[in-house]
Amino acid sequence: MLRKAIALAALGLAFLGSPALAAHPKPVERDVAWSFDGPFGKFDTAQLQRGYKVYREVCAACHSMHLLSFRNLGEKGGPFYDPEYPNSNDNPYVKSLAKDIQVPDIDQDTGDAITRPAMPADRFPSPFPNEPAARASNGGALPPDLSVIAKGREGGPNYIYSLMTGYRDAPAGLTLSPGQHYNVSMNGDLTSAWKGDHHKVPPGGVVAMPPPLAAGKVTFDDGSPSTVEQQAKDVSAFLYWAAEPKMMERKQFGLGAMIYLLFFTVLLYFSYRRIWKNVAH
Amino acid sequence: MSGHSTYEPKTGIERWLDTRLPIVRFAHDTALSFPTPKNLNYWWTFGGILALMLGIQLVTGIVLAMHYVPHVDYAFASVERIMRDVNYGWLIRYMHANGASMFFLAVYIHMIRNLYYGSYKAPREVLWILGCLIYLAMMATAFIGYVLPWGQMSFHGAVVITNLFGALPIIGTPITTWLWGGFAVDNPTLNRFFSLHYLLPFVIAGLVVLHIWALHVPGNNNPTGVNVKSENDTVPFHPYYTVKDGFAIAVFMLLYASFVFYNPNVLGHADNYIPANPLVTPAHIVPEWYFLPFYAILRAVPDKLGGVLLMFGAIATLFVLPWLDTSKVRSMRYRPTARLYFFIFVLAALVLGFCGGKLPDDPVIFQPSGLMLLDADINSFVWLSRVATLYFFAYFWIILPVLGLTETPLPVPESISEPVLSHPATTPAGAVASPEKRG
Numbered sequence: 001m002l003r004k005a006i007a008l009a010a011l012g013l014a015f016l017g018s019p020a021l022a023a024h025p026k027p028v029e030r031d032v033a034w035s036f037d038g039p040f041g042k043f044d045t046a047q048l049q050r051g052y053k054v055y056r057e058v059c060a061a062c063h064s065m066h067l068l069s070f071r072n073l074g075e076k077g078g079p080f081y082d083p084e085y086p087n088s089n090d091n092p093y094v095k096s097l098a099k100d101i102q103v104p105d106i107d108q109d110t111g112d113a114i115t116r117p118a119m120p121a122d123r124f125p126s127p128f129p130n131e132p133a134a135r136a137s138n139g140g141a142l143p144p145d146l147s148v149i150a151k152g153r154e155g156g157p158n159y160i161y162s163l164m165t166g167y168r169d170a171p172a173g174l175t176l177s178p179g180q181h182y183n184v185s186m187n188g189d190l191t192s193a194w195k196g197d198h199h200k201v202p203p204g205g206v207v208a209m210p211p212p213l214a215a216g217k218v219t220f221d222d223g224s225p226s227t228v229e230q231q232a233k234d235v236s237a238f239l240y241w242a243a244e245p246k247m248m249e250r251k252q253f254g255l256g257a258m259i260y261l262l263f264f265t266v267l268l269y270f271s272y273r274r275i276w277k278n279v280a281h
Numbered sequence: 282m283s284g285h286s287t288y289e290p291k292t293g294i295e296r297w298l299d300t301r302l303p304i305v306r307f308a309h310d311t312a313l314s315f316p317t318p319k320n321l322n323y324w325w326t327f328g329g330i331l332a333l334m335l336g337i338q339l340v341t342g343i344v345l346a347m348h349y350v351p352h353v354d355y356a357f358a359s360v361e362r363i364m365r366d367v368n369y370g371w372l373i374r375y376m377h378a379n380g381a382s383m384f385f386l387a388v389y390i391h392m393i394r395n396l397y398y399g400s401y402k403a404p405r406e407v408l409w410i411l412g413c414l415i416y417l418a419m420m421a422t423a424f425i426g427y428v429l430p431w432g433q434m435s436f437h438g439a440v441v442i443t444n445l446f447g448a449l450p451i452i453g454t455p456i457t458t459w460l461w462g463g464f465a466v467d468n469p470t471l472n473r474f475f476s477l478h479y480l481l482p483f484v485i486a487g488l489v490v491l492h493i494w495a496l497h498v499p500g501n502n503n504p505t506g507v508n509v510k511s512e513n514d515t516v517p518f519h520p521y522y523t524v525k526d527g528f529a530i531a532v533f534m535l536l537y538a539s540f541v542f543y544n545p546n547v548l549g550h551a552d553n554y555i556p557a558n559p560l561v562t563p564a565h566i567v568p569e570w571y572f573l574p575f576y577a578i579l580r581a582v583p584d585k586l587g588g589v590l591l592m593f594g595a596i597a598t599l600f601v602l603p604w605l606d607t608s609k610v611r612s613m614r615y616r617p618t619a620r621l622y623f624f625i626f627v628l629a630a631l632v633l634g635f636c637g638g639k640l641p642d643d644p645v646i647f648q649p650s651g652l653m654l655l656d657a658d659i660n661s662f663v664w665l666s667r668v669a670t671l672y673f674f675a676y677f678w679i680i681l682p683v684l685g686l687t688e689t690p691l692p693v694p695e696s697i698s699e700p701v702l703s704h705p706a707t708t709p710a711g712a713v714a715s716p717e718k719r720g
Contacts, residue, residue, distance in 0.1 A: 152554035246371040254542025265531040272524045
């Protein structure tokens with residue numbers, strides 16, 4: 001009877017496990033081997049620094065990161081962490097990075113709205129004062145905040161990397177409205193905009209953001225080649241750090257916790273065997 | 282809590298206290314000397330696991346509440362502040378979020394064990410009903426808790442679930458307005474949800490006390506389903522089951538830790554890291570995995586009110602289960618036919634969970650068949666959920682009542698010790714074992 005049930009269950013699982021073909025193709029997602037993959041993964045500091053530069057010089061023109069402060073950049077695991085400055089507010093590099101950016105403030109003497117150079121404790125300033133202003137400058141589209149974008153999209157950093165490198169010329173037969181750009185990695189369904197063969201709908205979707213990256217657009221201080229691939233990879237890693245800044249602490253803590261639990265489990269198992277030794281059960 | 286006490290106060294202060302408030306005696310009788318069947322297997326360790334999970338959820342939750350801000354403008358950012366700026370906030374929040382999933386995983390195994398070994402049958406009906414109440418309170422708490430981070434899935438999940446009550450005739454709209462504290466899911470909703478999310482766990486804790494009380498009156502069921510006949514059948518809870526439960530808890534903690542430290546977001550949904558926006562509806566609104574079977578039942582019915590009633594009916598069915606199962610034999614070890622139907626039931630529940638996460642109209646295999654049955658293609662998740670829903674209800678309302686009267690169970694052992702002593706591992710060579718009685 002048991003065997004029959006297991007066979008039935010296996011049959012059911014095989015039935016369910018067969019791939020369901022969707023009506024339209026899935027967007028292209030390219031996998032990257034990240035330094036932070038796996039249980040021992042760590043952030044690549046140089047990569048985070050390059051990624052911050054891409055964000056600051058390219059993305060920050062339209063995208064806010066309002067959950068981040070400059071001090072975060074110098075915290076443990078962050079791009080500009082320096083063990084000499086455990087309090088990242090004292091980190092001179094972070095201070096100078098902040099100083100280059102103007103943030104809005106109120107003059108304490110006159111009450112006037114002013115701007116001043118940022119301090120490490122300041123949040124990253126937003127490029128637009130409010131949502132209507134952001135929309136007005138971007139053809140009606142709202143550039144999303146990037147603070148936790150790497151956790152807010154299926155695929156995380158792989159998705160961001162794929163999107164950044166997924167811009168293609170629209171295939172003939174795909175009708176795009178003005179201000180739309182074809183991207184093979186964007187989540188979407190192009191069936192209604194596709195004039196060609198219905199079984200060959202192109203993958204991906206349309207995005208309002210024009211291709212943000214270009215070869216040579218950012219000059220990396222460490223001499224890394226400034227290709228679109230490199231920029232995309234680095235900024236994706238940076239955004240993953242921004243979304244999950246405690247990842248390294250988490251994995252290190254996890255290693256200790258797992259070793260402790262494993263030891264405890266083995267200890268309990270042998271205690272169990274010993275205590276139950278003389279009981280028939 | 283029952284039977285005569287073996288506690289003997291040893292020190293003066295214990296004797297003094299024992300004549301005034303016998304709390305040490307109570308603890309001794311409940312957690313140390315309580316006679317427990319000696320043949321409990323690892324399926325019985327989930328009660329202890331659940332007690333620990335409740336404790337973890339309470340402790341982490343109370344700390345989270347110190348930092349969380351229940352306001353539509355600040356809730357999302359306050360959760361992120363916990364993740365970034367509160368010392369070990371990431372650990373506490375990930376423990377709490379994944380703890381909910383682990384809690385449900387354990388409760389489902391605990392319930393499945395109950396169904397298999399017939400633990401809900403007389404004299405444990407009240408124990409079972411208290412368990413169902415705990416489960417119901419857990420579902421309410423988990424749903425409300427998922428709303429608090431105020432992400433996209435929080436908000437739109439809250440809209441969908443609270444709107445279910447709106448399907449009720451006449452009283453539907455007033456009930457939803459009352460739940461929301463207004464005419465839409467908004468700040469008053471979030472505020473009261475936070476309040477209730479803090480209250481309900483203590484309700485659960487109170488129910489757990491009753492649950493343990495109700496357990497300690499008849500004592501544990503056991504894999505044979507046979508009542509305890511003599512002291513030979515039992516061992517004291519401590520150290521025998523403290524160490525066995527302890528081992529199982531440690532294994533369960535390893536699983537829990539692997540989620541918390543290495544895959545903290547895998548059981549959640551990416552959309553919940555997008556701040557709630559009432560004007561943008563996510564492409565697919567999906568509840569957490571532990572609600573998916575009920576979500577599939579809800580969507581299996583084309584009529585909204587019908588779906589709501591059937592979904593609540595699935596939970597209500599559990600409450601009357603002790604009176605639906607007509608079999609006198611508790612354990613399915615001795616009910617081979619019922620066992621087969623039981624495994625199909627487990628499969629049907631898993632299928633429902635699987636369907637709940639899919640789009641109803643998507644094909645289950647390959648391309649749509651083109652054969653329409655009523656409102657949907659027969660090769661679609663909605664039809665698969667309908668078949669599984671039908672089996673879910675048939676199992677409780679037809680199969681269990683009828684089977685108990687018609688099946689011929691295998692011979693049941695005289696006592697717990699009988700099959701225990703004939704266990705191959707403990708039987709001397711040459712002795713007659715009865716392997717056909719083993720499950």
